[in-house]
Amino acid sequence: MRGIPSTENLLALVEGDIEDVEGVLKITKIRLRYRFKLPPGAREKAERALAVYAEKCPAYQTVKNCIDVSWSADMEEA
Secondary structure (H helix, E strand, C coil), X not given: CCCCCCCXXXXXXXXXXXXXXXXXXXXEEEXXXXXXEECCCCHHHHHHHHHHHHHCCHXXXXXXXXCEEEXXXXXXXX
């Protein structure tokens, strides 16, 4: 992600809701919480990347009109 190492550094905690929608069980919500460490001085760059990544994310683009998806990030400068 924009020059910030993610291999062995990025953890995503994911939870979702499954609801009965007109007699059919469907995934209706997904919540992602990312955790990663940043190099010193990289917080602003990481925040910009998180603000726009959904535009380029194939998974989000596939489900965005079907499932309510939200995300947050816990960033720690290493």
